[in-house]
Amino acid sequence: MSTAELHTLTGAYALHALPDDERQEFERHLGMCEACSQEVRELSATAARLGLAVSRRPGPALRDRVLSEITTVRQEPPSHGALSRSTGTGNRARRRTSFVLAACIAASAAFGGVAVWQNQVAQDARQEANRADERSEQLAQVLAAPDARTTSGTLKGGARGTVVVSRGENRAVFLTSGMEQPPAGKVYQLWFDEGGTMRSAGLMDPSAASEAVLMDGEVAGASGMGITVEPVGGSEQPTSAPLALMSLPA
C-alpha cells in the first residue's frame, strides 16, 4: 500500500476498523509518520467522546465483582521510558523497541526474582517478538524459556549487566542498561568463555545505551561470558581487558 493510501487509514485505525494485517502495516507506518501519529491521537480522543456519549451505569453487583477480582490480580510492571523512545527509522527502530521491551521485562524479572508473572512476561515478550524479525523471536524464546536462568553483575563503569541462559534453547541473551557509548572507532564485543578460550558472540549496537542482545552462536560448553572494547568490526580474539566476566548460570 502506498504512503498516501496509508495516511488515509488514520480514521479507520482510530475506530479499530482495520483487519489485523492492515492494522500491523499501518502501525509500522505510524512509527515513521509524526503527522499521522498526531492525527491518530486526535481521532482516538474523538472516538472516545463517542464512547462517553453512550454511557450506561451498571448495577452494584458488577462493582463488587470487579473490586473483589482485582485483589487477586497482579499488576504489570511499568513500561520504562525506553519504551516510548523512538530512534532511527523504520524496521530498525521497531526491532530495537522490541529488544528494549524484552530487556526491560527480562531485567525486571531477573532483578525482581518474581516468578508469578514470569508467564505473562514471557507471553508479552513473545507477542512483541512476533512483530519483529526472527532474531528477536529467538531472543524472546530464550527469555521465555522455562529453564531460563540469569546472572547479574556490575560492569566496569557502573552499568548493570545480566545474562540469561537457556540450556534447552542452547542460547544466551545479554541485557544491559546504562552503558556508556564506546569510544570513537570502538564497539563492545561479547564473548563466550569456553575453559579460558574466548569465542566471539557478536557485537553490540553502539548507539544503544540499553538493550538486549541475542548472543551469536550456541552456548554449548561455555561456562562464562565476557565483554570487551574492540575496534569497529570486532576482533577474532579479545584485544583489551574485559569490562566484565560473568559465570553463566548452570
Added chain:
Amino acid sequence: MREAVHISGAPSPGPDLQELLVLVARGDQNAFAKVYDAVCGPVLGLVRSVLRDPAQSEEVAQEVLVEVWRTAPRFQPARGSAMNWVLTLAHHRAVDRVRSAEAASAREHKAALLDRTPDFDEVSEQVETRLEREQVRRCLRTLSELQRQSVTLAYYRGLTYREVSELLSVPLGTIKTRLRDGLIRMRDCLGVNA
C-alpha cells in the same frame, strides 16, 4: 450549523482520573474504586453498544475494568487522557469479542445493523453524561449521511471498514476516506485537542 458549545475541552473526569491512575499503578485499591466509579458507566455503555447482549456486555466490561487495574502501570499520559486510554481498551475488547468466530456466525443481518442507532435516548441521571450525549448527537448531525453511517457502524457496532463497505455497497476507498473525514469533522465540532 449551530454554534459549537464547548462545555469542556476534554471529558471532565480528566485530571483527577489521571492522578488516580498513578495511585492505582502503585497498587492502591481505594484509588481503583474511585477510578471504577468514574469509568464504569462509559465502559459498560460502549461495550453494550457493540455487543448488544446485556449478560455478555457485563462480562466484557468486567474484563476491561480488571485490565485497567492490571495494566495501569503501563498507562502513559503523554499518549492521551486516562479516559481515552480506558475507552480504547474497552472498544478493543468489545470489538475483539464481536469479531470472534463464534460471535461472527451469530452476526445480525444487514437490516438490523442499519436500523439500530446507539441508545442516545436513554434517560441518564447524570447531568455530565446528558451534556456529553447532547454534544455528540449535535455534532453527528453535522456529518454527511455517509460519514455518519460509516463512523457509527464502525465505532458503535464494531464493523471493519470492509464490512461497512459491503453493508452500504460503497467502495472501500470511499469508506476509508469517509471514516477519516467524518472523524475529523467530529473532532473539530467537539473541539477535541490531543
